[in-house]
Amino acid sequence: MTTAIDPVVAYAVEGPRPGLKDHLRDWIPRLVLAPSFALVLIFVYGFNLWTLLISFTNSKAFANFNFIGWGNYAKLWTWTFETDPPSNWYTALVNMVIFGGLYVIFCLVLGLALAILLDQKIRGEGILRPLYLYPLALSFIVTGTAWKLFLDPRIGLEKAVHDLGWTSFHFDWVVNPRMMIYCVAIAGIWQTSGFVMAMFLAALRGIDGEILKAAQIDGASAYATYRRIIIPMMRPVFMSALIILTHMAIKSYDLVLSVTGKNPGGAAELPSTFMYSYTFTRNQMAVGSASAIIMLMTIAAIMVPYLYSELREKH
C-alpha cells in the first residue's frame, strides 16, 4: 500500500493526463479576458497614474511636466476651509455630503420599501415592476431636464398648484441657488430608487421559503420577520447597493448640470463639475487633476475596506 500506488486511486487524485483539449479549456478564459484586461490596465489604471502625475505639475491648458510638488493639493486643502464667501471646492464638498447622503439613504429606504410592498404577491406586479425600473432607462440629462421643467415655478409644479386654487403654495427650490442641490437629489432618487428596488426584490425572492415558514410557525409577526430575519439575510445586497449608489453619487455630473442650469452663484458645484471646469474651461488642468485624484481616493476609501471584507469572508 505504501510503495505501490493503486492506479485507480492515482486517477482519482490526479485526474486523467491533461490533453490538448484541457490545455485549451484552461487557456481560453485567459485568452478571452486578456484584451479587456489590457484595455483596463491602460485606460483605467494607466490614466489614473497619468492624472496623478499631472496633479503634481503646473499644467494649465495643456499637460506639461514641470513638477511643483504638492502645490495643487495645498491649494485644495486651503480652499476646503474657505467658507466666507465659500470657495468652489468648499461648496463642492458640502454639496457632495448633502447630495450623496440624501441620495444614498433615500434610494435605500425607498428601494427597500418598494421591494417589500411588491413582494406581497400582489396582482399586476408584472406591470408595476418595470414601471418603477423604467426611470433607469433614461439618461441623467433627460431626467435632469424633465425635473428642472417640472419644478420650475413659472411653468411646473408651483403654477399647476396655483391653477388648482392653492395660491399661497410656494416651491422655488430649483431657482433658489441654496436649495438647488436638493432638487438634484430629488431627481437622482427618482431615477435610481427603482433600480435599488430591483436589487432588493431579487434578494427577497432568493430567501428560502422554509425559513419564513418556520418563523411563521414560531409565531413571529410580519414586522419581526422582516426586521430580524429577512433584512439581516439581505446584508450582502445592502452592501452592493451602497457601493453602487455611493460611486454614482460621487461621479454624478450630467444630472447636476441639467437640473441647475450652469451653476448659478457657484452654489451647485460638485467635485465632478469642479474637476471638469478646472481642467477644461478654466485651463487649470493640474488643479483639476488633483481634485480628480481626491475623488478617486474618496471612492477608494469606501471600496477598499468593502473589497477587503468581501474577499476575507470567501477564504
Added chain:
Amino acid sequence: MGGAAVAWAVGLSGGAHAADSKEVQMLHWWTSGGEAAALSVIKDYLAKEGYAWKDVPVAGGGGEAAMTTLKAMVAAGNPPTASQILGYFALDYAEAGKLGDVTSLAEKGGWAKVIPTALQKFTTTDGKWDAVPINIHSVNWIWVNKAIMDKIGGTAPKNFDEFVALLDKAKKAGVIPLALGGQPWQEATLFDSVVMSTGGPDFYKKAFIDLDDSALKSDTMKTSFDNLAKLRDYVDPNFAGRDWNLATAMVIKGDALLQVMGDWAKGEFKVANKEPGKDYFCYRFPGTDGTVIYNTDMFAFFNVSADRKAAQNALAEASMNPEVQSAFNVIKGSVPARIDVPDTAFDMCGKKGIADVKAANEKGTFVGSMAQNYAQPPAIGTGAYHDVVTKFFHGEIKTSDRAVAELDKAINAAK
C-alpha cells in the same frame, strides 16, 4: 457609446489620410440653423474655387466640447485645416507651436490695416499671422421690446441712472423690467457693461486689461458692484439658471422690457420675425456709447503638411474676403471683423455696430470682454471673474466692499 466613439475616431483619421490638397477640414460648433447658414457662405465660396468642405461639427453652445475635441486632434498630431476658436485658446495653441503661418497672405491683403488693432493680439504671434477673425460681437447692447417701451412711455436711457429709472417705470407697470439668465457667464457679461458704464473705458482698461491692483480695489469698482446690485431688484424671482435665449424670448414675447446681452441675441429676434426699429430697439448699454466691448470668432490655422497648405490658404483668403464677411455677418447677426466692409446689406443694428467698431478702434475704446475671455485668459475670466460676480449677484458675497476684495484676491491667485 464606446462603439460610436471608435467609429467616429476611425472616420476622422480616415478622412485625414485621404485629405488631398483640395479639401478643407474645418472644426466648429456652429450647428444651429442661423449659424450653419452663415458658415455655408464660406463653404459655397470655397466650392466655387474648387475646394471641398469637410465639416467637423461638434455641437454645444459655448464650444467647450469642440475645444476638447480640438485638443485631442492636435495632441494626436492630426489637426484640422482650421478650427473656430475663441480668444486666448488661439494664443495657447500658438504658444505650444501648433499653429501655421498665413503672414504672406496678410501682407498681400493688408490685413493689419483693416482689422481692429486690439484684436490683432489674438490673430498674430510675434508679428506672424496664424488666425483670422471672421466677425466681431459686442456685449454692451441692450435689447428692448418696443411695444412695452411705448406702453410705459419710456425713452432711450443715456446713463446708468436713467437706465434704473426706466427699469423702475417698467416695474411699476407690472412688467418684468430686466430679463436675465442667472448663469455665471451671463451675470459676468452684464457686469462688463456695468463697469464700463460706471468707470468709463480708461478705468475698464486699467482694471481688466492691465489688472492694475489699485483700479481693481478702487471705489469705482466698488460703485460698479453697487450698481450691479441695483439691477438685482429688477429681475424676476425665477431667473437663476435660465438660458440666455429663454431670457431673450421673454423680451420678444413682451413678458419683459429688456435684456442686456451680446448681439447674438439679434438672431433670436430674427428667427421670431421681429424687425429692429419696428418691434424692438437695440441701444448701447446706457453710458457705454462710443465704446465696444468685443468678443470675436476666429479661425485658427494649424501646422499642416505641405499638401494641405493650399487649401488652408484658400480658406484664409475666403474668410478675409470683404463680400464673404458681409454675407456671413448679415446672417450671423454680428458685424464684419474688417472695418472696411460696406454696411449696405445690414439692418439698423448692424449699421450701428459697424460704425461703432470703426469709431471705437480709432478712439482706442475697442476693448475685450472680461466675461468672454477677451480681456484675460480663462483662468481669470471664466475663473476668478465669473466666480466673484455670480457669488455677489446671488448674495454669497454680501457687500460690495467684500466683492472688491475677493475679486482682487481671486484674480491675483489665478494670475
